[in-house]
Amino acid sequence: MAWNSARTLILAVAAILPIAHTLGLSSLQDLQVRQTVGATNWTAFGCYTDNGGARTLSGSSYTSPTAMTVESCVNFCSTGSNSYIYAGIEYAQECYCDNFIRNGATSVTSSQCNMPCTGNAAEFCGAGNLLDIYYSGGQPPPAPIIVPSVGNWTSLGCYNDSTARALAYGAPVTEGMTVEGCTSACYTAGYPLAGLEYSTQCFCGLVLDNGSGPTPASDCDMTCAGNATEYCGGPNRLNIYNYTELVPTTPGGGGGGGGGGGGGTTTVSPVTSGLPGTWGYTACYVDNANGRVIGNEYDNSNMTVENCIANCIGENFTVAAIEYSTQCFCGDYLINGAALAPAGDCSMGCEGNSTEACGGPNRLSVYSSTGNVTILPIPAPQNTSLPGQWSYQGCYAEPATGVHVLPYELDWTTNNTIDACLNQCAAFGYPAAGLEYGEQCFCGDITDVAGNGGFLAPETDCNMPCSGDPIHICGAGDRLSMYYWNGTMNVWHMPENIGHYEFLIGGLIVPLIATVGINNKVTFLEKWGTSEYDNSTGAYELDLTLVDNYRLAWREMHVKTDVFCSGSIILPDKGGRQINVGGWSLESTFGVRLYTPDGSAGVNGTNDWEENVNELTLQRGRWYPTAMMMSNGSILVVGGETGSNASPQPNLEILPKPPGGDTVITLDYLQRTDPNNLYPFLMVLPSGRIFIGYYNEARILDPITFDTVTVLPNIPGEVNNFLAGRTYPMEGTAVLFPQYAPYTDPIQILICGGSTPGAAIAVDNCVSIVPEAENATWTLERMPSKRVMPCMVTLPDGTYMIMNGAQQGVAGFGLATEPNLSALLYDPLQPVGQRVSILNTTIVDRLYHSEATLLTDGRVLISGSDPQTYYPNGSYVYPEEMRIEFNIMETDWEYNGQYTITVNLFQGTTSTMRISLVAASSSTHGNVMSGGRILFPEFACSGNTCTITAPPNAYVSPPGWSQLFILDGPTPSHSLWVRIGGDPAQLGNWPDFPDFTLPGV
Known part of the structure; x- marks a missing residue:
């Protein structure tokens, strides 16, 4: 027998019984989280996430492999040259200090910080990438800021720099570096742009050279050497300031104060003839008095008026504007209330022709193809004519920690509008929306604003026009134009009966597949051959009537090849056989395995899994295939890969194999979407056709030819990532809605959870569709939390229980974090947006390779995932009940x-x-x-x-x-x-x- 001391924990969940009670679960853990520290004012603040590349606490630190305690870390952070208000201990031996909690760190359950301190085994000292944080009760020093303006100098934000400088002139600043000192030095030198870098450096220039462009404000994170309350850039980052009036002198260059290399006697004037078509000179305009008055920049070191106009014609614009002798801007209008300037202000010769006027410092020589130039007013907040139930809240500041107030960011560099942002947030169930830096849209919850340190700022701080709507304001650098939904967007019920978890029995293995047989016993299959346990036989059967006797409850069974990541269904034959197809590698991927359930309650069966690769195999080897019973009684097997993380198997086949040669049908859409389409969703529709969902796509197939009948709209993903997926490895789960006699209503399909490529942020929504409706569309409903690798179980009353999974990552070994310990109940009879109820929580993490299965008494059996450190103990008695x-x-x-x-x-x-x-x-x-x-x-x-x-x-x-x-x-x-x-x-x-x-x- 394959007994092993390392066992999985199997729970049964009663989610629907009217007399269910929540059990008090105790822990075997005897260690303590210190609530106070000695005689000091320091108290426990919580368990927080950390990241070695972006520390939560980034001040002083030290490590003690043998003597770390909570007291020693607090003492280090609060005495001598250190005077911090937060102390955090991690990995049992590392101590970190700071005045701020940084880099988006989030609080997790205290039980996750579970490593004993190296100097006192009775205390907790965090865990891997988790900090036990203690707080002195003090207030942090004033956070440094990006100085918004100094006299006529205004901040343009944080820009990138390199060895090929963005600003060519290095200005001497005799005292300790400050924003005031640098802007003064550039003003004296006759430059309209000033940039501060690396705490101590000041640079000046006429234009930003060498491809310099905006970067997140958080990149400029070094304080000025002469004033620690101000930011002075960072490594290869510049805090840029722009002078909005004319500087008193112009740096050398000739050409009447501009380029072209000529002497001071050169005549500089606008071009009034020889221009293409109807193009002509309009006037000299002021730039940057209230921000840029025209976008779409095309610089040219050999600039002429003709070159600029040609650029604008090529981009189908009707207005061309030239500035600083080398900068060309194109558009169809001027914005920010552009004002006329004296003609003489546009006196810089073009770099490519010193006799042509190409604007000046903050001055634009403007040309138009229409004879007139539309000037849009200075942008204002949009606080009327808003979509839905949105209302404007004001200008909000991002915290100095660099954490965004709202978590979901969309970057729309040319088409950001307030309506578009608000509609996007609302479509995905987020009642808070913020627009920043003209081109960014953020979505989240209203509670995120205060929770992430956002605060109301002066209205004038928000002054940047929207990239797609220049008459309205979309925040500014580190400033958000904030909007809230006025009403309840998501109704998540909190029922009195939330069900309860109970310990059922210790497991023998980490099961991959759980199936309730018609003998009312549960079969479990695991990755035999690659099992964690050397003596595993790969298959076991659990008699639910014997769970009080561990050794009698389990029956050892056997498989001959590795079922790792295979698929199973129950056959319609008299024996109710279970069939399992596919597997891990080589011959196991071709495996077809059959088991006929036998025995009865309390009586062992004798049947075992039957398999012979020399007699019965799939036509193609498959790892991660899906199997489905077709309406004609045949078995459809679809997709997978040729082996573990190998080439795709983008096709389908039928069991039993039809007569003739190779009968496999290739599906090009599975080839195209590999490897994000494994374990595709397959369902028979009431028309007899077949629904298939894979990655973020879905379609309807003919049940005979398997040709595509209908390509459905792509499955919605995350609010800021339409490439989110729903099948393995960005794993969600799917079910059919209930069907009621006389079965005339169109069927709906429900898909919940998933994840995103790249950052692997789990999806926090469910989507549903009536696939055979004309012009079918997806309906999105937000869940209370994110969930990848969820399990969903159909309950006897037509509701669905959603549980298990993680809030970050994708499916796979060690590829997900932040377990989701809550359970949800989805009721399709409730109105859209009000179908989710929040049930009880568990103490057991259920991630990769977990299962949830409906038992014959209506309970839900939860099994699988990695073995846990902490197990519940004590006596668990299922509540007495009177069942029909x-x-x-x-x-x-x-x-x-x-x-x-x-x-x-x-x-x-x-x-x-x-x-x-x-x-x-x-x-x-x-x-x-x-x-x-x-x-x-x-x-x-x-x-x-x-x-x-x-x-x-x-x-x-x-x-x-x-x-x-x-x-x-x-x-x-x-x-x-x-x-x-x-x-x-x-x-x-x-x-x-x-x-x-x-x-x-």
């Missing part, structure tokens, strides 16, 4: 047949009773291979005898086994198994080989 009881004589149903049951109700009457049929399924990697199909059939009762009408056809209910539940309100009976539609493909007589037992049809 029923019996049935006929369990082999024909379509549209009528079948009689006798019920025994302990509460209520048959007039309030409900009956549901939950299709047999197998759970792996969040994929419910049956689509979580649930039907509510027609029935009529006389006394305690009820007649149920079976589903009408194989499109509504593909042939197979279902759990029949009777509900007297919220409480389900124990289910009984019925077979619907027989075995039309005669799978019970397949495969006809000596090594396989045939149960018959």
Whole structure:
């Protein structure tokens, strides 16, 4: 037997019983989090995330491999030259100090900081990438700021620099560096641009050279050597300031104060003839008095008026403007209330022709193809005519820590508008929206604003026009034009009954696939051959009636090849066999394995998994395939890869294999979307057609030719990333909505969770669609938290329980963090946006390779993921209950047949009773291979005898086994198994080989 001391923890969850109670779970952990530190004022502040590349506490630090304690770290951070208000301990031996919590660190549950201190094993000292933080109660010193203006100098923000300088002139500053000192030095030297870098350096120039452009304000994070309350750039970063009037002198260069290299007697004038078409000179205009008056810059070291106009014509613009002798700007209008300047102010000769006037410092020589120039007013906040229920809140400041007030950022460099931003945030369920730096849109929750340190700033701080709407303001550098949704956008219910978790039994393995058999026992398959346990046999069966006796509850079974990341379903034959296909590598990827459940409650079966790769295999090797029972009783197997992280297997095949040669059909869309389409979602629709969902796409297939009938709209992703995926490895989960007799309503499909490429931010929404509706569209509903690798279980009352997974990462070993410990209930009968209820939480992390399975008594069995450090202990007693009881004589149903049951109700009457049929399924990697199909059939009762009408056809209910539940309100009976539609493909007589037992049809 494959007994091992390292066991998985298997929980049963009662989510729907009216008398459920939350159990008090205790921990085996005896260590303590210090709430106070000695006789000091320091107190525990919480467990926070950390990142070696961007520390949460970035002040002084030290490491002590043998003597670290909470007291020693607090003492280090609060005495001598150190005077910090936060102290944090990590990895049992590292101490960090700071006055601010930086870099987006977030609070997590205190139990995650669980490493004992190296100097005192009775205390916690954080964990890997987690800090136990202590707080002195003091106030931090004033945070440094980017000085917004000095006299006529205004901040343009933070810009990048390099060895090829953005500003060519290095200005001497005799005293300690300050913003005031640098701008004064550049003014004296006759330059309109000043830049401060690396705390001590000052540079001046006429233009920004060598490709310098804006960077996030947080990049300029070094304080001035002469004033620590001001920022003076950073490494290769410049805080740039612009003089908005004329400087008293112009630096050398000739040409009447400009380029061209000529002497002072050169005549400089606008070009009034020889221009293309209807182009002509308009006037000299002031730039930067209230910000740039025209965008779309095209610089040229050999600039002429003709060159600039040609650029603008090529980009289909009607206005051209030249500045500083080398800068060309194009547009269709001037913005920011552009004002006329004296003609003589535009006196700098063009670099390519010193006789042509090319503007001046903050002056533009403007040309137009229409004869007139439209001037848009100085932008103002948009506080009327807003979409939906949005209202303007004012100008808000980002915190000095560099953490964004709202977490989701969209960058629209040319088309940012307030309406577009607000509509995008609302579409994804976010009631707070902020616009920053003209081109950025941020979405989040209203609670994020205060939680991340945002605060109301002077209205004048927000002064940058929107990139797509120049008459309205979209924040500024580190300033947000903030909008809130006036009303409740998401209704997440908090029911009185939130269910409870109970410890069921210790596991033998980390299971990958869990399946409830028609013998009411649960089979578990694991990655045999690559198991964590040397003596594992790869397969086990759990008798739920024996869970109080660990050694009797488990039956050892066997597989012959590695089922790692395979797919399973239950067959419609008389034996209710379970079939498993695919696997890890080599011959296991071709594997076809069959098991006929036997035995009964309390009595061991003797059947085992049957497999022979010399007799029965797939036509293609598959790792991460999906299997589905088709309406004709055949088995559809789709997708996967040729082996672990190998080349794609972008095709489908049928079992039993049709006669003839190779019958595999290639699917080009699986080739194109590999590797983000593994374990695709497959479901039979009431029309008989097949829904397939893969990566962020979906389509409807013909059930005979498998040609595409309809390409559905792409599946929505995250608010700021439409490339988010829903199938492995950006793993979400999917089910069918309930179907009610007479089954005439169009079917809907629900998909929840997923993740994004790159940053791997988990998705916090569910989407649903009526796939066969004309012009079908997705409906998005936000969940209370992010979730990748979720599991979703169909409950007997037609609701769905969502649990397990993580809030960051993707599926795979060690590729996800921040476990999601909460459970949700999704009720499709509630209005859109009000369908989610928040259930109880668990103490057990369930990430990669976890499963959730509906048991015959209505509980949900949760298993899998990595073994845990902390286990609940004590005695757990399932609450006493009075369940509805029923019996049935006929369990082999024909379509549209009528079948009689006798019920025994302990509460209520048959007039309030409900009956549901939950299709047999197998759970792996969040994929419910049956689509979580649930039907509510027609029935009529006389006394305690009820007649149920079976589903009408194989499109509504593909042939197979279902759990029949009777509900007297919220409480389900124990289910009984019925077979619907027989075995039309005669799978019970397949495969006809000596090594396989045939149960018959």
